[in-house]
């Protein structure tokens with residue numbers, strides 16, 4: 207066996223498990239491990255818990271999954287006692303919740319903040335991970351768990367001159383902690399994904415002039431956010447057992463909702479329109495659940511896409527702007543559908559301009575303007591709502607060496623390869639929470655996080671009980687899983703879009719559909735079956 211590279215010569219402290227990230231995944235992982243009497247160290251690069259909700263503090267940031275469902279279910283007391291104020295929780299409230307969880311379960315003593323994990327090397331002689339952190343320390347751990355998040359590596363656009371811009375530049379995924387005041391400023395927003403769609407209406411109210419630079423128009427459904435009444439909260443809480451079970455086992459995306467029993471073309475025009483209208487009025491992500499074939503058949507999808515395009519034309523007063531805002535290059539839902547509060551209406555404001563950078567791309571950013579082929583747009587501040595190097599970006603930032611010194615980045619050079627999205631062969635005892643090849647971003651993240659954490663915790667306990675040292679994905683099981691993930695993805699319309707699901711938003715990134723689209727219920731069943739069969743497809747020693 208070739209010797210593994212060593213990380214540093216310093217004496218190491220030892221833990222059963224090292225976890226990277228103190229977002230919702232890392233926090234629950236720590237809680238479960240401690241319940242099992244294991245020692246764990248969580249490293250978090252921010253100075254607080256909350257992950258996504260720690261970093262994404264842009265105006266209007268809120269979760270697009272309803273608050274009563276976008277919450278932990280592992281503690282009955284927690285879910286009964288926490289009061290969500292609105293149908294969709296705003297970022298500060300979700301962050302407060304994350305902090306509450308950290309305090310309630312006394313997690314902080316085992317979390318080291320302001321520390322990045324930089325390198326991790328599997329020591330084949332000792333069957334231990336050697337983990338080097340940005341504070342210059344190295345620790346050893348039997349298990350190494352990546353709770354690094356799927357949308358945590360903010361992507362700066364590669365635009366000439368950006369560094370020379372004299373005004374302030376903000377990325378939505380890296381927003382300052384202090385209040386950002388746009389009052390009286392000319393602001394440019396680059397990008398029109400979920401982050402822009404949430405922030406544009408708020409920035410428009412503050413800025414003297416807002417220019418939105420759009421490359422690709424996006425489908426968005428009204429959120430219909432509202433305060434929750436105590437009665438609504440109570441009604442939800444009393445039904446939690448049924449709601450949580452449905453979300454875990456039946457709903458494809460981990461969200462409790464009515465399940466469609468027919469396809470879009472099974473209804474006549476009037477009936478179909480009435481159903482879309484009802485979902486448009488009730489608002490939210492479940493718009494795509496009106497019919498059971500919207501993600502599968504182009505003709506069915508067109509009916510929903512046309513409905514939304516018509517709505518945009520109704521809302522936006524200037525016909526040319528309306529046309530530009532109507533998505534026309536991907537099936538509805540094949541990019542993560544957005545939900546908004548008054549996004550399209552914002553373009554009726556006198557101080558808001560939409561610039562089509564598809565036909566006139568941004569050429570450069572000057573000291574005080576965004577320059578397209580057509581003209582210079584003067585701005586005092588720039589908001590980059592340009593998204594993330596999704597799913598693999600934060601994993602790739604850690605220099606991970608598995609068996610034989612192979613790096614995970616080398617292994618994943620042509621796209622991520624995992625078995626069940628949980629492990630990658632050649633990297634023993636390394637687990638990824640909501641990794642590529644699992645439902646993750648196609649689901650209510652907290653449902654998927656809890657499922658993975660429980661599975662990993664049970665697996666670690668199984669190994670401990672049997673005195674096993676290592677576990678890793680078998681190559682053939684991994685190959686079959688990768689093929690299966692691809693097969694189910696290509697049976698849908700999803701791969702048609704240039705989405706971050708496909709890695710298409712990062713130049714040079716392999717074009718692979720990364721999440722598993724088979725649905726959280728079937729996926730959970732597969733994972734449970736694998737465990738019940740003594741972790742079939744994994745090699746344990």
Ligand code: N01
Pocket residue numbers: 268269270271357363364365378396397398399400401402404421422542545563568591592593594647706711
């Ligand atoms: O990022 P995105 P996001 N020049 O990648 C454009 C979750 N989320 O932060 O489509 C010009 O969706 C890019 O254009 P194009 C949610 O899962 C959830 O908005 O590549 N433009 C696109 O318009 C979401 O899907 C919530 O042509 C450039 C935009 O920037 C995910 O996070 C809220 C460019 C990026 O859109 C990511 O959303 C927010 C360039 N060089 C986010 N580079 C909720 O829960 C990129 N763009 C509500």
